[in-house]
Amino acid sequence: MNRPLQATLNGMEQSVRARSAVLMEQVMVDLLDLASQVKTCHWIVRGPSFLSLHEHLDKLDGTLRAAADDVAERVTALGGQPVGTCRAVARATRMEELPDIYLQNDILKALAERLAHMGNEVRAGIDRAAGMNDGVTADLLTGLSATLDKELWFVEAWSSPG
Secondary structure, three states, X not given: OOOOOOOOOOOOOHHHHHHHHHHHHHHHHHHHHHHHHHHHHHHHOEOOOHHHHHHHHHHHHHHHHHHHHHHHHHHHHOOOOOOOOHHHHHHHOOOOOOOOOOEXXXXXXXXXXXXXXXHXXXXXXXXXXXXXXXXXXXXXXXXXXXXXXXXXXXXXXXXXXX
């Protein structure tokens, strides 16, 4: 992160492009880490709703990776150079490491915590982008926020008694 911007005819002020690119690369890194944790949960989950949860987590991994791709493309459009290798993600992520778990309720709790954290970071990013007058970045993050909120709802509903 914080690499020099590539030249572009994008009419945004360079300092705004630079700050937005850094913001979005951080979101991309966090999304990639979250996706890898979701995929790990998909592989290891055990419990009464195994099959449906296993399948949902596979879809959630795809949703998060597609969102990371959209965010990375925004970084590039701003003149940035996103790096999403495993090493780069491990160095820069703000996500907590997944604990050593495999039972359905423990996985749902851990995923709810991570989805909530990601949603809160994205909402903060919306405010930062709007404050920089970067409406396109704020809009992309707003859509991502809605997706994260919906996924958090699904995970919380899965784990609630009743």
